[in-house]
Amino acid sequence: MSRKKSQKSRGGGSSSSPATSARNLPPKDGARAGGKSCSPDSEVPVNGVVVPGRPSLSNSAEFYDMAFKVMLVGDSGVGKTCLLVRFKDGAFLAGSFISTVGIDFRNKVLNVDGVKVKLQIWDTAGQERFRSVTHAYYRDAHALLLLYDVTNKTSFDNIQAWLTEIHEYAQQDVVVMLLGNKVDSTHERVVKREEGEKLAKEYGVPFMETSAKTGLNVDLAFMAIGKELKHRSMKLPNEPKFKLHEYVRKEVKGSGCCKS
Numbered sequence: 001m002s003r004k005k006s007q008k009s010r011g012g013g014s015s016s017s018p019a020t021s022a023r024n025l026p027p028k029d030g031a032r033a034g035g036k037s038c039s040p041d042s043e044v045p046v047n048g049v050v051v052p053g054r055p056s057l058s059n060s061a062e063f064y065d066m067a068f069k070v071m072l073v074g075d076s077g078v079g080k081t082c083l084l085v086r087f088k089d090g091a092f093l094a095g096s097f098i099s100t101v102g103i104d105f106r107n108k109v110l111n112v113d114g115v116k117v118k119l120q121i122w123d124t125a126g127q128e129r130f131r132s133v134t135h136a137y138y139r140d141a142h143a144l145l146l147l148y149d150v151t152n153k154t155s156f157d158n159i160q161a162w163l164t165e166i167h168e169y170a171q172q173d174v175v176v177m178l179l180g181n182k183v184d185s186t187h188e189r190v191v192k193r194e195e196g197e198k199l200a201k202e203y204g205v206p207f208m209e210t211s212a213k214t215g216l217n218v219d220l221a222f223m224a225i226g227k228e229l230k231h232r233s234m235k236l237p238n239e240p241k242f243k244l245h246e247y248v249r250k251e252v253k254g255s256g257c258c259k260s
């Protein structure tokens with residue numbers, strides 16, 4: 001599958017403008033990027049967790065102890081690619097919006113309490129026409145970051161439909177986190193933080209507002225997922241149970257504050 005993006009106007013929704021150009025993305029780990037090898041590292045899934053048989057090298061040539069698959073989902077234009085690029089490269093892809101075609105992944109190894117946790121992060125296309133492609137990837141996902149755009153009410157209204165889709169296609173115990181992105185756009189905001197919080201509470205999922213532009217809460221979102229997955233898979237006898245909701249509540253920063 002190609003990871004080229006088709007250019008389209010801003011404003012979200014699921015229009016399907018024809019492809020005109022590819023975005024000048026930084027190099028990616030995913031196989032679909034520039035003809036690099038597509039197969040993830042030689043890892044053996046054990047109880048759904050990808051555990052290397054020996055200290056392993058990831059695509060990004062970093063050792064890790066355990067690996068998990070994380071998917072970014074949500075309407076087209078909510079900022080999934082930008083969130084991933086911010087997390088992976090610490091950069092923001094400003095300029096014209098070029099929509100993802102299909103699906104692609106990038107790796108990042110996090111140090112979670114002394115354990116090297118590799119997140120293989122799949123960036124999906126939000127456009128309706130790619131839905132059947134992304135459905136196939138839900139099954140293997142350990143965590144899903146579900147995004148809406150705080151400046152786009154439709155993307156927020158569609159969260160319910162995304163959750164229904166997740167319940168239909170993902171594993172029952174998949175970790176889901178709701179993210180309200182683009183909080184830097186204060187003047188264009190149409191979805192209040194309280195609305196996001198209420199919806200997340202209704203569905204029992206952790207919630208935070210993020211900005212791929214400023215970096216607000218971006219590292220935190222992935223670290224929270226990494227911590228939850230690591231604790232689930234290790235379950236050390238003397239270790240207190242990790243409480244994802246509590247961790248997020250404690251660590252999250254408000255949009256008026258600082259960078260993550």
Ligand SMILES: Nc1nc2c(ncn2[C@@H]2O[C@H](COP(=O)(O)OP(=O)(O)OP(=O)(O)O)[C@@H](O)[C@H]2O)c(=O)[nH]1
Nearest residue numbers: 076077078079080081082099100126182211212213
């Ligand atoms: N102000 C602001 N703009 C953002 C932010 N994140 C993304 N954008 C902009 O929103 C547009 C869409 O971002 P993408 O990351 O391509 O959106 P996407 O969810 O990957 O879209 P699809 O690939 O179509 O699914 C781009 O013009 C970005 O520059 C953010 O945090 N703040």
